[in-house]
Amino acid sequence: MQPSAQKPLAFLEARILGVLVEKERTTPDIYPLTLNSLASGCNQKSARDPVINVKDSEVQAALDELRSRVLVLETYGASGRVLRYAQNFGRVYGLPPASVALLAILTLRGPQTASELRANAERLYRFDDTSSVEAYLDELASRASDPLVTRLPRQSGAREHRWAHLLCGAASLPIGKGLPADGPASAPSDLEVRVARLETEVAELRAAVLELARKG
Structure with a gap:
C-alpha cells in the first residue's frame, strides 16, 4: 500500500508524522494525540529544527490530507469523547521500526x-x-x-x-x-x-x- 513517489508530503505533514512517531514512543500515556497536543508537538522549541509556530487550523488541514492518504488514523481512544490521531506511516510506506525512527528524527531535526x-x-x-x-x-x-x-x-x-x-x-x-x-x-x-x-x-x-x- 505504498503511496506514489510523485506526491511528496508538505513540510507540515512530514513534521506531524514525525511528532506522532516520537510521541507514540516517548509519551505513550497520551498517545494517540489530540489536535492541541499535536500542534504543541509541532511547535515545540526543543529537539526541533527548524522551530515553527503553526495554528491549530493549519495542523487540522494537514491532518485532513494525511488522513486521505491513510498516513494518519482517527480514533476516540479509551474515553470515546475527544478525537485523537495516530500515525500509520510505517505500514503505508512498508518500513521497519528502525527506518521509521530515523525518518521521524530527520523530519523533526x-x-x-x-x-x-x-x-x-x-x-x-x-x-x-x-x-x-x-x-x-x-x-x-x-x-x-x-x-x-x-x-x-x-x-x-x-x-x-x-x-x-x-x-x-x-x-x-x-x-x-x-x-x-x-x-x-x-x-x-x-x-x-x-x-x-x-x-x-x-x-x-x-x-x-x-x-x-x-x-x-
Missing part, C-alpha cells in the same frame, strides 16, 4: 550525520552501533521507485556526511549550516566550520557514552 541520528533516535529505537544506522540509511536511499533519504555532500571541516529525508521532495542544505566542501565560492566562515565539527564530535561522544552505558 533536519539533516544529521549517522552518529547524530543514532544518539537522537535513542528513545525511539536503540541501534547497536553507527554502522547499523548507516545500513538502514543506505537501504532507504536505494529504494528503486522512491528513495526516502539522501546523503548530502560533506561540509568543510566535517568528519561525516549528513543525511536528509526526501519525504517532501528533493533535499536542500538548510540556511546557516554551511556549504559543501566542493560548493560555490562563498565558503563557510571559520566559526561555521568549527561549530559543524563540534556538533559532529559531540554526537560521536554521545553515541560512545550510550554504547559504554549499555555494555556496563
Whole structure:
C-alpha cells in the first residue's frame, strides 16, 4: 500500500508524522494525540529544527490530507469523547521500526550525520552501533521507485556526511549550516566550520557514552 513517489508530503505533514512517531514512543500515556497536543508537538522549541509556530487550523488541514492518504488514523481512544490521531506511516510506506525512527528524527531535526541520528533516535529505537544506522540509511536511499533519504555532500571541516529525508521532495542544505566542501565560492566562515565539527564530535561522544552505558 505504498503511496506514489510523485506526491511528496508538505513540510507540515512530514513534521506531524514525525511528532506522532516520537510521541507514540516517548509519551505513550497520551498517545494517540489530540489536535492541541499535536500542534504543541509541532511547535515545540526543543529537539526541533527548524522551530515553527503553526495554528491549530493549519495542523487540522494537514491532518485532513494525511488522513486521505491513510498516513494518519482517527480514533476516540479509551474515553470515546475527544478525537485523537495516530500515525500509520510505517505500514503505508512498508518500513521497519528502525527506518521509521530515523525518518521521524530527520523530519523533526533536519539533516544529521549517522552518529547524530543514532544518539537522537535513542528513545525511539536503540541501534547497536553507527554502522547499523548507516545500513538502514543506505537501504532507504536505494529504494528503486522512491528513495526516502539522501546523503548530502560533506561540509568543510566535517568528519561525516549528513543525511536528509526526501519525504517532501528533493533535499536542500538548510540556511546557516554551511556549504559543501566542493560548493560555490562563498565558503563557510571559520566559526561555521568549527561549530559543524563540534556538533559532529559531540554526537560521536554521545553515541560512545550510550554504547559504554549499555555494555556496563
